[in-house]
Amino acid sequence: MSFSTPKNHNLNRGYTIALVSAATLSTTAIFVRHLTQTYQIPPLILAFWRDVFVVIALLPVLGLFKPALLKVKRQHLLYLIIYGLMLAIFNALWTMSVSLNGAAISNVLVYSSTGFTALLGWWLLNENLNWVKLLAVALSLAGSVLVSEALDPLAWRANITGIITGILSGLLYAIYSLMGRSASQRGLNPWSTLLFTFGFAAIFLLFFNLIPAGLLPGAAANPAELLWLGNNLAGWGFLLLLAAGPTVVGYGLYNVSLGYLPSSVANLILTLEPVFTVVVAYLLLDERLNCVQLGGGLMILIGVFILRIHESKLVNQSLPNPP
Template sequence: MSRLQDYIVAILAITLWATTGILIRTLVVDYAMPALLLAWWRDLLVALVLGAWFLLWKPQALVLPRKQWGFLAFYGMVLALFHVVWVYSVQANGAAVATVLLYSSAAFTAVLAWWLFGESLTVRKVLAVAASLGGCVLVSGAYTPDAWATNAWGIWMGLFSGLLFAAYSLTGRASGQRGLAPWVSLFYTFVWASVFQGLFNLWAWLLDGGSLFQALVPQLPFSGWFWLLALSFGPTLLGFGFYNHALSRLPASLVNLLATLEPAMTAIMAYFFLGERLTAIQIFGALVILVAVMIAQELTAPAPEAV
């Protein structure tokens, strides 16, 4: 492939990622799909498709030593929690704001890497963390009492989504250090995430009662199933695959820089498809977060992860 085609593949991956919030918002608002159920079925469908592919083409790749089992279960638990919180954030904040808040993960990654792995916490990293959190305050409206009175849940979900994505990214880095192949790691992570999310949904059913079938199987029309499949296979599988290809052909720093286009793409899509509009203060806060992301990416080059 030519260099131009490599750039196109990278942009395509980021564009697919940018649709994540749009598709989640469509399913939880237009189709009233419960957040827990959406997170579970998204991960379950990915696990089933990846499992079928491996069994047909590379079954030997799924054989792993026992020392990896516990790690992959933990990795899947982190993904399960992240996807649940991420759906709740999109539901409460809208696709554009939730995606911007998710990018606070770059700052959280720097702090967690310092705390867990002993990486240096330089002045530039501290500034990146402060700028990212300040941008989150502006985007979420957390500087006003009214925001806490009307959307405290959304603010917390937005911040926790960034924190959990940082934890997921660092666990992904550890996965690479343990010698796990990216696609094998992705498969087992989604399998375990599906297990944990299935338990979450069973727990919710025990609390609420009602029909077990309706609690575990989405009551969606054909169009709803189409959007659910699009969410599972577009941003997650294709986005991850295209991004990995771009990383193998282009400098990682350049590809990571291109990834910062995602919030802007989501905001544009949300404007046209969902009628969402960011205020001037939110746009300024988003720019502050993106600057913090670029500073953090200069200092730490995280491995790409499917979200």
């Protein structure tokens, strides 16, 4: 006879939500790549409009179905503003990293966030960090390198600015993950958190784009460039899809998963994103996995599997023995 417990059920739910989040977020790079290559839109302008459209997409949905989520307590506003600032910096750095380094390098560097998150979670939030989790982190990071083909020397032909930008994007993503965990512990609803953080992030990114030309790479040279796409309806359509699809659903589900899982675990599961990206690229672009990429994907899956078994054992050990 098996015993289903609320704690174990929540753990299973957290893993499922995190996996769906990873699959959804995996399409983000496809949209960003299309927009930057087809329309040559500067990274910070793209990041700004992405955040704006996230708010535009969320407002009517929450207003119609959950109007109470459009409000937060005054005591949480400062935290959400800081959270939004971290998100704005991450979005700017990640979009710039894709532009400067290409998909392979930027993907690997942002997934250094797994290690950052585990260490910062242990340091700041007293989250457990044992050898099993460290092994899973190592497998996932190594697998991300292989899936992205970053061992190819040609892929590392990036300037020092690009490398630093990519590493910083990983660090900021780790901070975003930890702040999401903290927001959940504060009792903030994930969808309210998503709305307010992206709203504040859009304001910060607008400010970044209005800084005089030359001070921030990838920003608008003048206010008129904020309307970079002009009357190109197709370009605006892709921006809206980027916001309403992978961004709203992906980030929203990720925030929800943080209510069930430690941030390091949720972030580790998101290392499946490059695997999903390769699959989507194969289905849509007929790009095929080679043996190295298959090996990397397997390493990531093994890392997540090891962690899943370990966390389940910890849950079962914490339960009282049945009489």
